[in-house]
């Protein structure tokens with residue numbers, strides 16, 4: 001192999017139940033990873049029974065994901081669609097997957113990553129550093145508000161942190177981000193609480 005060939009690594013993409021169709025590294029240094037779902041059923045939006053995804057695909061969804069080697073990374077997926085065989089008028093449903101929310105432009109892992117960046121920082125700073133709109137950072141914060149804490153993940157409540165993040169420009173409106181530092185040094189987001197008023 002010529003000496004000029006760059007060293008390569010491969011590693012698992014930590015997203016459950018997908019296959020990688022393509023990986024692209026763009027000229028401006030961004031990664032675009034195209035995936036497809038391995039699951040072939042979803043819940044009917046009307047009767048809630050599990051039905052087969054037999055109705056093609058929806059529009060491509062682009063989701064900002066955790067950076068790879070410090071470079072912006074986007075996951076692209078065309079969600080599978082299903083048609084209910086039993087409901088009246090056979091309504092169609094788009095498959096939902098655990099690792100992203102249908103109304104969100106980010107994967108859930110990226111939203112959690114943004115919460116960590118917000119610790120000791122401001123929405124404007126994170127927006128600048130991540131090359132994201134101000135509203136995209138606020139959106140991530142809002143999606144975490146009163147999300148249930150997964151206590152099984154928490155090994156250690158010894159070191160709890162509370163950080164206030166101003167979430168509206170120029171207003172005295174704050175969210176409180178609760179974190180716990182784990183034995184291995186990782187920081188878990190426990191909760192994001194609403195409308196904490198800044199003490200004067």
Ligand SMILES: [Zn+2]
Nearest residue numbers: 044047084087
């Ligand atoms: Zn149905």
